[in-house]
Amino acid sequence: MNPHADCPPAPPLDLTDDCGGFASLGPAFFTHLNPTPLPQPYWVGTSGGVADLLGLDAAWLASDEALRVFTGNACPPGSRPLASVYSGHQFGVWAGQLGDGRAILLGETTGGLEVQLKGSGRTPYSRMGDGRAVLRSSIREFLCSEAMHALGIPSSRALCVTGSPAPVHREETETAAVVTRVAQSFIRFGHFEHFAARDMEKELRTLADYVIDRYYPACRTAPQPGGNAYAALLQAVSERTATMVAQWQAVGFCHGVMNTDNMSILGLTIDYGPFQFLDAFVPGHVCNHSDTQGRYAYNRQPNVAYWNLFCLAQALLPLIGDQELAQAALVSYKTVFSTEFMARMRAKLGLVQEGAGDADLIDGILLLLAKNGVDYTIFWRRLSQAVAHNDFEPVRDLFADPAGWDRWELSYSALLALMNKELSADLMLKTNPKFVLRNHLGEQAIRAAKLGDFSELRTLQRLLERPFDEHPGHDAWADFPPDWASSIEISCSS
Structure with missing residues:
Protein backbone atom coordinates (compact mmCIF):
# COMPACT_ATOMS: atom_id res chain seq x y z
CA MET A 1 0.00 0.00 0.00
CA ASN A 2 1.32 3.41 -0.92
CA PRO A 3 1.33 5.64 2.22
CA HIS A 4 1.27 8.72 0.00
CA ALA A 5 -1.67 7.60 -2.17
CA ASP A 6 -4.07 10.12 -0.64
CA CYS A 7 -1.57 12.99 -0.65
CA PRO A 8 -2.01 15.51 -3.46
CA PRO A 9 1.10 16.23 -5.54
CA ALA A 10 3.11 19.31 -4.68
CA PRO A 11 1.54 22.28 -6.44
CA PRO A 12 3.17 24.25 -9.24
CA LEU A 13 3.98 27.91 -8.68
CA ASP A 14 0.88 29.25 -6.98
CA LEU A 15 0.72 32.98 -6.40
CA THR A 16 -1.58 34.61 -3.91
CA ASP A 17 -4.15 37.10 -5.15
CA ASP A 18 -4.83 38.69 -1.78
CA CYS A 19 -4.52 42.46 -1.36
CA GLY A 20 -1.53 42.66 0.98
CA GLY A 21 1.33 42.84 -1.52
CA PHE A 22 2.75 45.42 -3.88
CA ALA A 23 -0.36 45.24 -6.06
CA SER A 24 -2.39 46.61 -3.15
CA LEU A 25 -0.69 50.02 -3.50
CA GLY A 26 -2.88 51.04 -6.41
CA PRO A 27 -2.65 51.96 -10.09
CA ALA A 28 -0.30 54.92 -9.54
CA PHE A 29 2.45 52.41 -8.79
CA PHE A 30 2.22 50.02 -11.73
CA THR A 31 0.54 48.90 -14.92
CA HIS A 32 -1.09 45.49 -15.25
CA LEU A 33 0.00 43.66 -18.40
CA ASN A 34 0.96 40.17 -19.49
CA PRO A 35 4.44 39.12 -20.59
CA THR A 36 5.03 38.87 -24.32
CA PRO A 37 5.48 35.22 -25.41
CA LEU A 38 8.67 33.94 -26.99
CA PRO A 39 8.85 31.22 -29.65
CA GLN A 40 10.41 27.79 -29.11
CA PRO A 41 11.46 28.21 -25.46
CA TYR A 42 14.01 25.87 -23.90
CA TRP A 43 15.59 25.38 -20.49
CA VAL A 44 19.00 26.90 -19.83
CA GLY A 45 19.43 26.44 -16.08
CA THR A 46 17.50 26.07 -12.83
CA SER A 47 18.34 26.51 -9.15
CA GLY A 48 17.26 23.70 -6.86
CA GLY A 49 17.81 25.93 -3.84
CA VAL A 50 15.38 28.57 -5.05
CA ALA A 51 12.89 25.91 -6.15
CA ASP A 52 12.95 24.58 -2.59
CA LEU A 53 12.54 28.11 -1.27
CA LEU A 54 9.39 28.47 -3.36
CA GLY A 55 8.15 24.98 -2.51
CA LEU A 56 8.17 23.91 -6.14
CA ASP A 57 7.88 20.28 -7.10
CA ALA A 58 10.97 19.17 -9.03
CA ALA A 59 8.91 17.26 -11.59
CA TRP A 60 6.73 20.28 -12.28
CA LEU A 61 9.75 22.56 -12.59
CA ALA A 62 11.04 20.31 -15.37
CA SER A 63 7.68 20.33 -17.17
CA ASP A 64 6.57 22.10 -20.31
CA GLU A 65 4.03 24.01 -18.22
CA ALA A 66 6.79 25.48 -16.05
CA LEU A 67 8.82 26.29 -19.16
CA ARG A 68 5.87 28.27 -20.54
CA VAL A 69 5.31 30.09 -17.24
CA PHE A 70 8.92 31.13 -16.79
CA THR A 71 9.30 32.23 -20.39
CA GLY A 72 6.21 34.43 -20.11
CA ASN A 73 4.10 32.28 -22.42
CA ALA A 74 1.55 31.37 -19.71
CA CYS A 75 0.49 32.78 -16.35
CA PRO A 76 0.45 30.70 -13.17
CA PRO A 77 -2.60 30.50 -10.89
CA GLY A 78 -3.24 33.67 -8.92
CA SER A 79 -1.05 35.84 -11.12
CA ARG A 80 -2.00 39.36 -12.19
CA PRO A 81 1.26 40.43 -13.82
CA LEU A 82 2.42 44.02 -13.51
CA ALA A 83 5.31 46.36 -14.26
CA SER A 84 6.11 49.05 -11.71
CA VAL A 85 7.02 52.67 -12.29
CA TYR A 86 9.96 54.43 -10.63
CA SER A 87 12.46 57.18 -11.39
CA GLY A 88 16.07 57.72 -10.46
CA HIS A 89 19.52 59.19 -10.83
CA GLN A 90 21.67 57.46 -13.44
CA PHE A 91 25.41 58.13 -13.35
CA GLY A 92 24.71 60.99 -10.96
CA VAL A 93 22.20 62.73 -13.24
CA TRP A 94 18.44 62.89 -12.71
CA ALA A 95 16.93 60.66 -15.39
CA GLY A 96 13.25 61.23 -14.66
CA GLN A 97 10.71 58.47 -15.05
CA LEU A 98 12.10 55.00 -15.53
CA GLY A 99 10.39 51.79 -14.43
CA ASP A 100 10.31 48.09 -15.17
CA GLY A 101 11.23 48.37 -18.83
CA ARG A 102 11.84 44.66 -19.29
CA ALA A 103 10.71 43.12 -16.00
CA ILE A 104 7.22 41.93 -15.12
CA LEU A 105 6.18 40.89 -11.63
CA LEU A 106 4.13 37.70 -11.82
CA GLY A 107 2.99 38.08 -8.22
CA GLU A 108 3.80 37.02 -4.69
CA THR A 109 3.91 33.59 -3.10
CA THR A 110 2.02 32.80 0.09
CA GLY A 111 5.44 32.85 1.74
CA GLY A 112 5.90 36.53 0.88
CA LEU A 113 8.35 36.26 -2.02
CA GLU A 114 7.92 38.23 -5.22
CA VAL A 115 8.50 36.37 -8.50
CA GLN A 116 9.58 38.48 -11.44
CA LEU A 117 10.44 37.75 -15.07
CA LYS A 118 13.28 39.79 -16.57
CA GLY A 119 13.36 39.97 -20.35
CA SER A 120 9.64 39.29 -20.74
CA GLY A 121 8.81 42.00 -23.26
CA ARG A 122 7.97 45.67 -23.59
CA THR A 123 6.14 47.55 -20.85
CA PRO A 124 4.89 51.16 -20.67
CA TYR A 125 8.28 51.95 -19.07
CA SER A 126 10.52 50.49 -21.77
CA ARG A 127 11.14 53.92 -23.31
CA MET A 128 13.02 53.08 -26.52
CA GLY A 129 13.96 49.55 -25.40
CA ASP A 130 12.70 46.23 -26.70
CA GLY A 131 11.89 44.79 -23.26
CA ARG A 132 14.09 41.79 -23.86
CA ALA A 133 17.18 40.30 -22.27
CA VAL A 134 19.79 38.24 -24.07
CA LEU A 135 21.13 34.81 -23.19
CA ARG A 136 24.50 36.28 -22.22
CA SER A 137 23.20 38.73 -19.61
CA SER A 138 20.60 36.29 -18.28
CA ILE A 139 23.19 33.61 -17.59
CA ARG A 140 25.40 36.16 -15.83
CA GLU A 141 22.54 37.31 -13.59
CA PHE A 142 21.41 33.76 -12.85
CA LEU A 143 24.88 32.63 -11.83
CA CYS A 144 25.80 35.75 -9.87
CA SER A 145 22.54 35.94 -7.91
CA GLU A 146 23.11 32.43 -6.60
CA ALA A 147 26.86 32.97 -6.14
CA MET A 148 26.28 36.05 -3.99
CA HIS A 149 23.73 34.19 -1.87
CA ALA A 150 26.24 31.38 -1.31
CA LEU A 151 28.82 33.97 -0.23
CA GLY A 152 26.37 35.21 2.40
CA ILE A 153 25.79 38.56 0.69
CA PRO A 154 22.17 39.84 0.62
CA SER A 155 20.86 39.41 -2.90
CA SER A 156 17.86 38.75 -5.06
CA ARG A 157 17.76 35.10 -6.10
CA ALA A 158 17.38 33.47 -9.50
CA LEU A 159 15.13 30.46 -10.02
CA CYS A 160 15.85 29.74 -13.66
CA VAL A 161 16.81 30.91 -17.12
CA THR A 162 14.91 29.99 -20.25
CA GLY A 163 16.06 30.72 -23.77
CA SER A 164 14.54 31.26 -27.19
CA PRO A 165 15.96 31.55 -30.72
CA ALA A 166 14.15 34.90 -31.10
CA PRO A 167 16.70 37.53 -32.21
CA VAL A 168 17.56 40.46 -29.93
CA HIS A 169 19.71 43.32 -31.16
CA ARG A 170 22.41 44.73 -28.89
CA GLU A 171 25.97 45.50 -30.05
CA GLU A 172 25.31 42.47 -32.24
CA THR A 173 22.34 40.22 -32.85
CA GLU A 174 21.91 37.71 -30.02
CA THR A 175 19.17 35.37 -28.86
CA ALA A 176 16.52 36.09 -26.22
CA ALA A 177 16.32 34.72 -22.70
CA VAL A 178 14.27 35.26 -19.57
CA VAL A 179 15.61 35.03 -16.01
CA THR A 180 13.15 34.45 -13.17
CA ARG A 181 14.13 36.56 -10.18
CA VAL A 182 12.91 36.15 -6.61
CA ALA A 183 13.10 38.58 -3.67
CA GLN A 184 11.08 39.77 -0.72
CA SER A 185 10.64 42.99 -2.64
CA PHE A 186 11.98 44.72 -5.73
CA ILE A 187 11.20 48.21 -4.39
CA ARG A 188 14.07 50.62 -5.06
CA PHE A 189 15.22 54.02 -3.91
CA GLY A 190 13.88 55.19 -7.26
CA HIS A 191 10.30 54.33 -6.31
CA PHE A 192 10.44 56.98 -3.58
CA GLU A 193 12.22 59.46 -5.84
CA HIS A 194 9.47 59.06 -8.43
CA PHE A 195 6.64 60.23 -6.21
CA ALA A 196 8.70 62.87 -4.41
CA ALA A 197 9.73 64.45 -7.72
CA ARG A 198 6.09 64.69 -8.75
CA ASP A 199 4.91 66.14 -5.43
CA MET A 200 2.68 63.10 -4.99
CA GLU A 201 2.94 63.09 -1.21
CA LYS A 202 -0.08 60.85 -0.69
CA GLU A 203 1.46 58.10 -2.82
CA LEU A 204 4.88 58.69 -1.26
CA ARG A 205 3.37 58.18 2.19
CA THR A 206 1.45 55.11 1.04
CA LEU A 207 4.68 53.58 -0.25
CA ALA A 208 6.69 54.43 2.86
CA ASP A 209 3.96 53.10 5.16
CA TYR A 210 3.81 49.88 3.14
CA VAL A 211 7.58 49.38 3.36
CA ILE A 212 7.66 50.15 7.09
CA ASP A 213 4.69 47.98 8.01
CA ARG A 214 5.78 45.10 5.78
CA TYR A 215 9.57 45.06 6.14
CA TYR A 216 10.62 47.47 8.92
CA PRO A 217 7.93 47.27 11.62
CA ALA A 218 10.46 48.17 14.33
CA CYS A 219 10.53 51.69 12.89
CA ARG A 220 7.09 52.21 14.42
CA THR A 221 7.93 50.91 17.89
CA ALA A 222 11.67 51.02 18.54
CA PRO A 223 13.45 54.20 19.66
CA GLN A 224 13.59 56.38 16.58
CA PRO A 225 15.37 59.55 15.51
CA GLY A 226 13.10 62.24 16.90
CA GLY A 227 10.27 59.72 17.29
CA ASN A 228 9.82 59.81 13.51
CA ALA A 229 9.05 56.49 11.77
CA TYR A 230 10.14 57.81 8.36
CA ALA A 231 13.49 58.96 9.70
CA ALA A 232 13.82 55.57 11.35
CA LEU A 233 13.16 53.94 7.98
CA LEU A 234 15.91 56.02 6.38
CA GLN A 235 18.33 55.05 9.12
CA ALA A 236 17.45 51.36 8.85
CA VAL A 237 17.90 51.37 5.06
CA SER A 238 21.19 53.25 5.46
CA GLU A 239 22.51 50.62 7.85
CA ARG A 240 21.42 47.68 5.70
CA THR A 241 23.00 49.32 2.66
CA ALA A 242 26.23 49.94 4.58
CA THR A 243 26.40 46.28 5.59
CA MET A 244 25.80 45.10 2.03
CA VAL A 245 28.45 47.38 0.50
CA ALA A 246 30.98 46.38 3.20
CA GLN A 247 30.45 42.79 2.09
CA TRP A 248 30.93 43.77 -1.55
CA GLN A 249 34.22 45.48 -0.76
CA ALA A 250 35.52 42.63 1.35
CA VAL A 251 34.91 40.00 -1.33
CA GLY A 252 36.09 42.24 -4.18
CA PHE A 253 32.73 42.65 -5.91
CA CYS A 254 32.09 45.53 -8.32
CA HIS A 255 28.42 46.22 -9.05
CA GLY A 256 29.14 48.43 -12.03
CA VAL A 257 25.96 50.51 -12.21
CA MET A 258 24.93 51.83 -8.80
CA ASN A 259 22.18 54.14 -10.03
CA THR A 260 19.52 54.99 -7.47
CA ASP A 261 17.00 52.92 -9.43
CA ASN A 262 19.29 49.91 -8.91
CA MET A 263 19.43 50.26 -5.12
CA SER A 264 17.16 47.99 -3.08
CA ILE A 265 15.14 49.42 -0.22
CA LEU A 266 15.89 46.14 1.61
CA GLY A 267 19.66 46.34 1.20
CA LEU A 268 19.77 43.55 -1.38
CA THR A 269 22.16 43.30 -4.31
CA ILE A 270 19.91 43.60 -7.37
CA ASP A 271 20.11 44.25 -11.10
CA TYR A 272 23.19 42.31 -12.09
CA GLY A 273 24.50 43.88 -15.27
CA PRO A 274 28.13 44.98 -15.76
CA PHE A 275 29.32 43.43 -12.48
CA GLN A 276 32.72 41.88 -11.89
CA PHE A 277 34.69 40.17 -9.17
CA LEU A 278 38.19 41.65 -9.09
CA ASP A 279 41.03 39.69 -10.64
CA ALA A 280 44.11 41.75 -9.80
CA PHE A 281 43.51 44.07 -6.86
CA VAL A 282 43.20 47.47 -8.52
CA PRO A 283 41.24 49.77 -6.19
CA GLY A 284 40.25 52.13 -9.00
CA HIS A 285 39.06 49.33 -11.28
CA VAL A 286 36.02 50.22 -13.42
CA CYS A 287 34.18 47.10 -14.56
CA ASN A 288 31.49 48.84 -16.62
CA HIS A 289 32.66 49.72 -20.12
CA SER A 290 29.83 52.29 -20.29
CA ASP A 291 31.14 54.11 -17.20
CA THR A 292 33.55 56.39 -19.02
CA GLN A 293 33.99 58.70 -16.00
CA GLY A 294 34.72 55.89 -13.56
CA ARG A 295 31.88 56.92 -11.26
CA TYR A 296 31.26 53.35 -10.15
CA ALA A 297 34.86 52.23 -9.68
CA TYR A 298 35.38 49.60 -7.01
CA ASN A 299 36.89 52.00 -4.47
CA ARG A 300 34.11 54.56 -5.01
CA GLN A 301 31.26 52.20 -4.22
CA PRO A 302 30.98 53.06 -0.50
CA ASN A 303 30.72 56.79 -1.20
CA VAL A 304 28.32 56.28 -4.10
CA ALA A 305 26.03 54.25 -1.84
CA TYR A 306 26.04 57.16 0.63
CA TRP A 307 25.27 59.59 -2.21
CA ASN A 308 22.34 57.40 -3.24
CA LEU A 309 21.08 57.34 0.34
CA PHE A 310 21.23 61.13 0.38
CA CYS A 311 18.94 61.08 -2.67
CA LEU A 312 16.59 58.76 -0.77
CA ALA A 313 16.69 61.17 2.17
CA GLN A 314 15.66 64.02 -0.10
CA ALA A 315 12.78 61.94 -1.41
CA LEU A 316 11.61 61.11 2.12
CA LEU A 317 12.02 64.67 3.40
CA PRO A 318 8.34 65.61 2.84
CA LEU A 319 7.42 62.78 5.23
CA ILE A 320 10.25 63.29 7.72
CA GLY A 321 9.53 67.00 7.82
CA ASP A 322 12.87 68.05 9.28
CA GLN A 323 16.07 68.35 7.27
CA GLU A 324 18.32 67.95 10.31
CA LEU A 325 16.46 64.81 11.31
CA ALA A 326 16.91 63.40 7.81
CA GLN A 327 20.64 64.17 7.88
CA ALA A 328 20.94 62.59 11.33
CA ALA A 329 19.36 59.40 9.99
CA LEU A 330 22.24 59.05 7.52
CA VAL A 331 25.01 59.45 10.09
CA SER A 332 25.15 55.78 11.05
CA TYR A 333 25.92 54.72 7.45
CA LYS A 334 29.62 55.53 7.75
CA THR A 335 29.91 54.01 11.22
CA VAL A 336 28.17 50.80 10.22
CA PHE A 337 30.15 50.53 6.98
CA SER A 338 33.47 50.95 8.79
CA THR A 339 32.51 48.49 11.54
CA GLU A 340 31.20 45.87 9.12
CA PHE A 341 34.12 46.20 6.71
CA MET A 342 36.66 45.88 9.51
CA ALA A 343 34.86 42.84 10.91
CA ARG A 344 34.95 41.13 7.53
CA MET A 345 38.59 41.96 6.93
CA ARG A 346 39.52 40.65 10.37
CA ALA A 347 37.74 37.42 9.50
CA LYS A 348 39.63 37.23 6.19
CA LEU A 349 42.86 37.50 8.20
CA GLY A 350 41.72 35.00 10.82
CA LYS A 430 34.97 29.75 5.68
CA THR A 431 35.40 33.43 4.83
CA ASN A 432 37.72 33.50 1.80
CA PRO A 433 36.10 31.70 -1.13
CA LYS A 434 38.05 29.48 -3.48
CA PHE A 435 35.57 30.12 -6.29
CA VAL A 436 34.00 33.38 -7.45
CA LEU A 437 32.23 34.22 -10.69
CA ARG A 438 35.11 35.70 -12.62
CA ASN A 439 34.26 37.25 -15.96
CA HIS A 440 36.15 34.67 -17.97
CA LEU A 441 34.39 31.78 -16.22
CA GLY A 442 31.03 33.31 -17.02
CA GLU A 443 32.17 33.95 -20.58
CA GLN A 444 33.18 30.30 -21.05
CA ALA A 445 29.78 29.13 -19.81
CA ILE A 446 28.04 31.62 -22.10
CA ARG A 447 30.01 30.60 -25.20
CA ALA A 448 29.16 26.95 -24.61
CA ALA A 449 25.49 27.77 -23.92
CA LYS A 450 25.22 29.65 -27.20
CA LEU A 451 26.14 26.36 -28.87
CA GLY A 452 23.52 24.47 -26.88
CA ASP A 453 25.95 23.02 -24.33
CA PHE A 454 24.91 23.83 -20.75
CA SER A 455 27.34 21.49 -19.01
CA GLU A 456 29.85 24.27 -18.27
CA LEU A 457 27.07 26.38 -16.78
CA ARG A 458 25.98 23.50 -14.53
CA THR A 459 29.54 22.85 -13.38
CA LEU A 460 30.16 26.50 -12.63
CA GLN A 461 26.81 26.78 -10.84
CA ARG A 462 27.68 23.81 -8.64
CA LEU A 463 31.06 25.31 -7.69
CA LEU A 464 29.58 28.72 -6.95
CA GLU A 465 26.83 27.26 -4.78
CA ARG A 466 29.55 25.96 -2.41
CA PRO A 467 32.36 28.48 -2.98
CA PHE A 468 34.32 27.69 0.20
CA ASP A 469 34.65 23.95 -0.52
CA GLU A 470 37.75 22.55 -2.19
CA HIS A 471 35.94 20.67 -4.99
CA PRO A 472 38.85 18.32 -5.89
CA GLY A 473 39.49 18.12 -9.61
CA HIS A 474 38.20 21.63 -10.28
CA ASP A 475 41.26 23.75 -9.46
CA ALA A 476 41.22 25.20 -12.99
CA TRP A 477 38.07 27.15 -12.08
CA ALA A 478 40.00 28.76 -9.20
CA ASP A 479 43.17 29.53 -11.15
CA PHE A 480 44.49 32.82 -12.49
CA PRO A 481 42.47 34.32 -15.34
CA PRO A 482 43.81 33.71 -18.85
CA ASP A 483 45.37 36.61 -20.76
CA TRP A 484 42.25 37.03 -22.90
CA ALA A 485 40.13 37.75 -19.82
CA SER A 486 41.38 41.34 -19.69
CA SER A 487 39.82 42.00 -23.09
CA ILE A 488 36.27 41.16 -21.92
CA GLU A 489 34.14 44.30 -22.00
CA ILE A 490 30.99 44.36 -19.90
CA SER A 491 28.61 47.26 -20.46
CA CYS A 492 25.15 48.39 -19.35
CA SER A 493 23.68 46.09 -22.00
CA SER A 494 25.40 43.07 -20.46
Missing part, protein backbone atom coordinates in the same frame (compact mmCIF):
# COMPACT_ATOMS: atom_id res chain seq x y z
CA LEU A 351 41.87 37.59 13.60
CA VAL A 352 39.44 36.01 16.04
CA GLN A 353 40.09 38.77 18.55
CA GLU A 354 39.93 42.50 17.90
CA GLY A 355 43.22 44.33 18.39
CA ALA A 356 44.50 47.90 18.37
CA GLY A 357 46.79 47.27 15.39
CA ASP A 358 44.18 45.62 13.16
CA ALA A 359 43.47 48.70 11.03
CA ASP A 360 47.16 49.23 10.24
CA LEU A 361 47.55 45.56 9.34
CA ILE A 362 44.54 45.66 7.03
CA ASP A 363 45.58 48.92 5.39
CA GLY A 364 49.08 47.53 4.97
CA ILE A 365 48.05 44.40 3.10
CA LEU A 366 45.59 46.24 0.87
CA LEU A 367 48.33 48.70 -0.11
CA LEU A 368 50.68 45.81 -0.86
CA LEU A 369 48.06 43.99 -2.93
CA ALA A 370 47.43 47.14 -4.94
CA LYS A 371 51.11 47.95 -5.41
CA ASN A 372 51.85 44.42 -6.65
CA GLY A 373 48.63 43.89 -8.60
CA VAL A 374 48.04 40.63 -6.74
CA ASP A 375 45.05 38.48 -7.64
CA TYR A 376 42.54 39.27 -4.89
CA THR A 377 40.68 35.97 -4.52
CA ILE A 378 43.76 33.77 -4.92
CA PHE A 379 45.70 35.80 -2.35
CA TRP A 380 43.09 35.38 0.36
CA ARG A 381 42.58 31.69 -0.33
CA ARG A 382 46.33 31.01 -0.34
CA LEU A 383 46.69 32.98 2.88
CA SER A 384 43.98 30.80 4.44
CA GLN A 385 45.82 27.66 3.39
CA ALA A 386 49.13 29.14 4.58
CA VAL A 387 47.77 29.63 8.07
CA ALA A 388 46.23 26.14 8.03
CA HIS A 389 49.50 24.47 6.96
CA ASN A 390 52.03 26.98 8.33
CA ASP A 391 53.60 27.52 4.91
CA PHE A 392 53.61 31.09 3.56
CA GLU A 393 55.85 30.50 0.55
CA PRO A 394 52.95 30.09 -1.94
CA VAL A 395 51.63 33.46 -0.76
CA ARG A 396 55.03 35.13 -1.06
CA ASP A 397 55.24 33.93 -4.66
CA LEU A 398 52.33 36.20 -5.56
CA PHE A 399 54.32 39.39 -4.88
CA ALA A 400 56.63 41.14 -7.30
CA ASP A 401 57.98 42.90 -4.19
CA PRO A 402 58.65 39.98 -1.81
CA ALA A 403 60.52 42.22 0.62
CA GLY A 404 57.36 44.24 1.21
CA TRP A 405 55.45 41.03 1.82
CA ASP A 406 58.11 39.78 4.23
CA ARG A 407 57.80 42.88 6.37
CA TRP A 408 54.02 42.64 6.51
CA GLU A 409 54.05 38.89 7.13
CA LEU A 410 56.36 39.39 10.11
CA SER A 411 53.81 41.67 11.78
CA TYR A 412 50.93 39.41 10.81
CA SER A 413 52.55 36.25 12.13
CA ALA A 414 53.36 37.96 15.42
CA LEU A 415 49.71 38.89 15.84
CA LEU A 416 48.51 35.48 14.73
CA ALA A 417 50.76 33.81 17.30
CA LEU A 418 48.58 35.33 20.02
CA MET A 419 45.58 33.39 18.74
CA ASN A 420 44.46 29.80 18.25
CA LYS A 421 45.76 29.00 14.75
CA GLU A 422 43.23 26.22 14.17
CA LEU A 423 40.38 28.60 14.89
CA SER A 424 41.98 31.26 12.69
CA ALA A 425 42.48 28.89 9.76
CA ASP A 426 38.96 27.53 10.06
CA LEU A 427 37.51 31.06 10.07
CA MET A 428 39.58 32.05 7.05
CA LEU A 429 38.64 29.00 4.99
